[in-house]
Amino acid sequence: MEYRTLGRTGFVISEVSLGTWQVGGKWGAKFDHKLADSILNTAVDNGVNFIDTADVYGDGESEKAVGKLVRSHADKIYVASKCGRKISPHINENYTPEALRGYVEASLKNMGLEQIDLIQLHCPPTEVYYRPEIFAEFDKMIQEGKISKLGVSVEKVEEALKAIEYSNVDTVQIIFNMFRQRPDGLFFQQAAEKNIGIIARVPLASGLLSGKFSRDTTFLEDDHRTFNRDGAAFDKGETFSGVDYDLGLEAVEEIRHIFPDQNLAQIAIKWVLMHPEVSCVIPGASRPEQVDDNLATIGLPPLTDEQMAAVKKIYDHKIKAEVHQLW
Template sequence: MIYQKLGETGCKVSRVGLGTWAMGGDFWGSVTEQQAIATVRSALDRGINLVDTAPAYGKGRAERLVGRAIQGRRDEVVLATKIGLVWEGGMRHCLAPETLAGQLEASLMRLQVETVDLLQIHWPDPQTPLEDTLTELERLQRAGKFRYLGVSNFDLPLLQEALSKGSVVSVQNEYSLLCRAPEALMPLCEREGVTLMGYGSLAGGMLTGKYRGMPEERYDRRVKFYPYFKQPHLGRALRTVEALEKAARERGVLPAQMAIAWTLAHQHTVALAGAKTPEQVRSNAKAAELTLSAAEMDGLISFPDE
């Protein structure tokens, strides 16, 4: 595994991280507790030390499973979770300062830890001034509840605002061959020493080559988040998959590994790749050491929609 600094801190994170949304069991089809725990532990065995979760993943289920999986191995983990999505008859954004301590304490209890390494604002809350949120989070940070602060799903102006008002070490946005919007953030991230964590590096599994349309499992709802499984985006996605499969055959690797390696070719970038089995996480880990040529990089650039 290859590691890099988290922002400008002394903390080193694996360039491939484990995303745990699938372990929530509410969006990605079924996954047993045994599978989820084995997957987290397999990631640690492979040198993946960045484990990213959130209260919103299965209404806390993913956090609970991660907490169980890392028992006895806490010192091997850079543990990242999020704040700002609450379930009250439905999921809503809430970064009101008076709610943050309670949200974070609930996560710490589910994770069975006293502090998390990276706490991230999950989504912006347009009803709450960002400065108010950051002020309260700084208080919680000083109290030892978390080590570093990150943001997620922030556009360029909001990231600039966050950096002007607080110490932010990372930004986590969707980034893959099918979603390149975060490239607009890269110059700022490089100047300010902010790590870009790209989630969805496999575009919800589309870039593995496994799918040619909608997932068949009854309880798989990833299509509600990722648009690539149906038109008008499916055609572009499938052309990208075909290019990945061709390039992967030529290199003797898997399409998923090529897709992850493509995101890692960009400086200051970490790829968060979800997994539901130890086999998947072992495959994803290998992508960290795969270097693509300029020609391969260019050949995999997303095709335009028809």
């Protein structure tokens, strides 16, 4: 495993870490704690020391599984959770300091921990980023020892730029992959200047960049890749990174020509890690074998300047017009 520092938090974390959206079962399925334990322990046994979860993953069951893992290991495992997505309806007016404090305290109870290493606002409405009283409440919880550091998980670059204006925001989790390259501009520049930790999520564009899908691929009815392509349930940028499925398949075929006979999922993760501003990438896994596959990225040689330029050309010519201005 290779490690990087998570910005000014000082946390030294595995550059390939683990996101737990799928841990314990597929979207909509009953949470499987045995499966979750297997996935989590496979990750930690291979050097992963940063786990990203959220109170809405498995309706708190993911946090319980992560807490169990942390409590059973003597070595330090950094836990990042998220709060706010349980607010319903999920609108700015329903975001209050009291509500967010309640969610943090519920997460502590779920995990059986005295302190959360990193709590992140979970993709709140854009207006929330313009409310200082929300961010001030987390300072109180830091002083009380309930949390160590504050971060945000965002949908848009605009939100990331606004969030890092607050002095207590130390990290930003953002979608960044071959199909979502806008963060590598003004945001990465300002984040580097302020030593903000960057957590890159959705590195495979919901699996599209793995190269394993085709026009004949079908997804379960309760899989977000079926029902959220147009943003019916949440921001459509979370599903295939907002890229039209057929267009994405065409772009993947072009990427395949740059990297013939190579594991495209590993290449996609390596591409993210080629950006030094990124502290870690958090691919998900729904079975232990996927963890092993993701972690094999560590052994790959760096991508060449020519390969990076070729990927950028595909993005510029095929993808950029569809997604760049939206997120």
